[in-house]
Amino acid sequence: MGTIYYISLSNRHQAIIKTRLLHSLHIIDSEWSKKSSENNIQLTSPAFLIDNIYKSMEGPKASTFYTLTPEKDELNWMTGYTVKALDTKSNKQLSNDFICHFNIDYQDQEHHGKWNLLKRVNKQYPRLLSLSHGIESINFPKGFGYPFFSNEKFFITTQALNHNIIDSSFNIKHEINIAYTAKKTLKALYPKTVYMMLPFKMDIIDKPFNEIPENSCIPVETKNHTYQNKAGEALSGHWKIFKEEKRYTYDTTEQLAIQDTVTVHQIIPHLHPFAKKFTLRDKTNKTIIYTCDIINHNNKIGLTSTPGFSSEKGITMYPSHQYELELITESTLDEPQDMMASLFLFFYDKEMDEKIKKYYHEN
Amino acid sequence: MKINSTILLFLMLLISCSKEKKLPILSNYIDDNGKLKNYLIDNYHFTSQLGKDFTVIDTKDKVYIANFFFTSCPSICPPMREKLIDIATTIKNEKFILTSFTIDIKNDSISVLNKYSEGTSIPKDKWFFLKGSSDELESIAHKFRTSFSKYRKSTDFYHSSYVVLIDKEQQIRGFYDLLNNEAVILLKEDINLLLNE
Numbered sequence: 001m002g003t004i005y006y007i008s009l010s011n012r013h014q015a016i017i018k019t020r021l022l023h024s025l026h027i028i029d030s031e032w033s034k035k036s037s038e039n040n041i042q043l044t045s046p047a048f049l050i051d052n053i054y055k056s057m058e059g060p061k062a063s064t065f066y067t068l069t070p071e072k073d074e075l076n077w078m079t080g081y082t083v084k085a086l087d088t089k090s091n092k093q094l095s096n097d098f099i100c101h102f103n104i105d106y107q108d109q110e111h112h113g114k115w116n117l118l119k120r121v122n123k124q125y126p127r128l129l130s131l132s133h134g135i136e137s138i139n140f141p142k143g144f145g146y147p148f149f150s151n152e153k154f155f156i157t158t159q160a161l162n163h164n165i166i167d168s169s170f171n172i173k174h175e176i177n178i179a180y181t182a183k184k185t186l187k188a189l190y191p192k193t194v195y196m197m198l199p200f201k202m203d204i205i206d207k208p209f210n211e212i213p214e215n216s217c218i219p220v221e222t223k224n225h226t227y228q229n230k231a232g233e234a235l236s237g238h239w240k241i242f243k244e245e246k247r248y249t250y251d252t253t254e255q256l257a258i259q260d261t262v263t264v265h266q267i268i269p270h271l272h273p274f275a276k277k278f279t280l281r282d283k284t285n286k287t288i289i290y291t292c293d294i295i296n297h298n299n300k301i302g303l304t305s306t307p308g309f310s311s312e313k314g315i316t317m318y319p320s321h322q323y324e325l326e327l328i329t330e331s332t333l334d335e336p337q338d339m340m341a342s343l344f345l346f347f348y349d350k351e352m353d354e355k356i357k358k359y360y361h362e363n
Numbered sequence: 364m365k366i367n368s369t370i371l372l373f374l375m376l377l378i379s380c381s382k383e384k385k386l387p388i389l390s391n392y393i394d395d396n397g398k399l400k401n402y403l404i405d406n407y408h409f410t411s412q413l414g415k416d417f418t419v420i421d422t423k424d425k426v427y428i429a430n431f432f433f434t435s436c437p438s439i440c441p442p443m444r445e446k447l448i449d450i451a452t453t454i455k456n457e458k459f460i461l462t463s464f465t466i467d468i469k470n471d472s473i474s475v476l477n478k479y480s481e482g483t484s485i486p487k488d489k490w491f492f493l494k495g496s497s498d499e500l501e502s503i504a505h506k507f508r509t510s511f512s513k514y515r516k517s518t519d520f521y522h523s524s525y526v527v528l529i530d531k532e533q534q535i536r537g538f539y540d541l542l543n544n545e546a547v548i549l550l551k552e553d554i555n556l557l558l559n560e
Contacts, residue, residue, distance in 0.1 A: 063545050070387045073399075109525050110538045113508025116392040121509050122523050151387035155543070358397025 012058040019060040032064045041178040047088050048160040051169035061159035068150040077145030077186045080179035082137040088171040097302045100161035101132040129344045132270045134306030141312040145186040163301035190349035195342040196250040196325050197235035240336040241329045250325045263314030266346035269306045272339050274331040284321035390535035403533040409493035412476040426557040427460045430526040433467035434479045439524045446541040451485045461490040530557045
C-alpha cells in the first residue's frame with residue numbers, strides 16, 4: 001500500500017520523503033556543519049542522494065537557521081555569497097549542475113524591528129537573496145554590504161538539481177560561504193525581489209504537467225507561486241515553454257514599488273534552462289537597466305552562465321517611471337520545460353545608512 | 364581528587380552546553396539618535412475572551428507567545444491557528460501560555476472571540492484571545508516589533524505570520540514564522556529552553 005502511494009507521488013514529493021527517510025535513519029549524513037571564522041561563515045548541508053533526474057524545485061533539499069554569535073549584539077556586514085556542490089566521499093568540488101538554488105531569508109520583525117523600521121514589516125517576502133544554477137557566486141560592489149547583527153537569525157535553504165545524469169547514483173553536499181566584515185565604512189543595501197508572472201486558469205492546475213496549456217502553473221508549485229492581480233485573475237510565477245523561441249513581458253512597476261529616487265547596485269537573476277535573454281527595462285525613458293545574455297550548455301540541459309550586475313556607481317531608478325521585465329526563451333527539446341524569471345535587486349538604503357551612522361557614533 | 368575532576372568536567376560541559384543554547388534578548392531597538400533602547404513587555408491592558416482584564420500580571424513568571432490575527436481572516440490565520448493548536452497541545456507545561464491579539468476590533472467582539480476560542484478546544488486559561496483599544500493595539504504591536512494595515516477594498520489585513528516568544532522576565536527572545544515548519548520546530552525547542560531558564 002505504502003509503495004503504491006509512494007509511486008503515485010510526483011518526483012518532487014518522492015524526493016522529500018526519500019530525503020527525510022535517509023536523514024532521519026542516518027543512512028546518509030543528516031547534519032548541517034556550521035563554521036565561522038573572522039570574515040567567513042561556512043555552512044555545509046546534509047548529504048543529498050542524486051539518483052534520478054531532478055528539475056528545478058524537485059531535488060532533495062535541506063533548511064536550517066543560522067545565527068553568527070547569539071551572545072553578541074555587534075553590527076556586521078554581509079558582502080558576498082558562494083554555493084558549490086561537493087562530492088561527499090572526496091569532498092572535491094563537483095559541477096554546478098547539481099545546484100538548483102540556495103536561499104537566505106532574514107526574519108522580518110527581527111531585522112526591521114531592531115532598526116525601528118516597522119513600516120517595512122510585512123511589505124515584502126523577507127528573502128535576502130537566492131543564488132541559483134547559472135550564478136553560484138556574487139560579491140556586492142566594493143564599499144557596499146547587507147547590515148546584520150551577530151545575534152540575528154537567518155533561514156537558509158539549499159536544494160539539489162540534476163537535469164542530465166540517469167545512469168548512476170551518488171551523494172553530494174552543498175557548501176555555502178558567506179563573506180562578512182565588521183568594517184564601519186560600508187554603505188547599506190536594501191533587497192527587493194521582482195518576478196515575471198503570467199495569467200492562467202485555476203481550473204487546470206491539477207492536470208498533469210504535460211496536459212496543461214502554455215502559461216499554466218506547474219501543479220506541484222501552485223500553492224506557493226500563485227498570485228492574484230487587481231482584477232482577481234490568477235497569475236503564475238512558473239509556467240512551461242515549448243520548442244520555439246518565445247518572448248514574454250511583464251510590467252514590474254508595482255512589484256518594485258519605488259517610493260523615492262534610488263540607485264540599484266547589484267542585480268542577481270534566477271532563471272531556468274532554455275532562458276536566452278533577460279532584461280529589466282525603464283519603459284518611461286526607453287533605457288535598459290540590466291540585460292543578461294544567458295549561456296546554456298551545448299550538449300546537455302543546464303545553464304553555463306546567467307551573468308548578474310554589480311556597480312559601485314549604480315543605476316538610478318525613479319518612482320514616476322514604468323519598468324518592464326522581458327524574457328526570451330528558446331527550448332531545443334520536444335517535451336515542454338518549466339520556466340521562471342526573477343531578479344534580486346539591491347538598492348542603496350539611504351534611510352538605513354543614516355541610522356547606521358548615528359549608531360556607530362553612539363557605540 | 365579524581366571524582367572532583369570528573370564533577371568539574373561535567374559542570375564545565377553543562378555550562379558550555381547551556382551557554383550555547385542561550386537565546387538572545389531581542390526586546391530592544393535603535394532609536395532615532397542611534398542609541399540602543401531596551402524595554403520590557405510590561406505595560407498593557409487588554410480584555411480576554413472571558414471578558415476579564417488581561418495585563419502583565421497574567422504573564423508573571425510565564426513563558427508565552429504572542430501573535431496578531433482576526434477571526435474572519437481568510438488567508439494566513441487558518442494555517443497559523445492549526446500550528447498554534449499543535450503548540451498548545453504539545454507544550455502542556457502550565458507556565459506556558461499563548462496570546463492572540465485581534466486586529467479587527469470593530470468586528471471581533473468578546474463573544475466572537477469566546478466562540479473562536481471554543482473552536483480551538485484549548486483551555487481558556489491556556490490560550491488567551493485578546494481585544495484592546497486601537498491605541499493599546501498599536502502600542503503592543505510596536506513592542507512586538509510589527510505593524511499591520513488594512514487591504515484596500517477588502518476585509519483582509521496585511522499582518523505578520525510570525526509569533527513572538529517572551530520569557531518570564533517579559534523580554535522578547537525570538538521571532539518565528541508559523542508558516543515555516545522548521546521555525547515551528549525551533550519555536551517548540553526554544554519554549555522548552557525558556558521554561559527551564
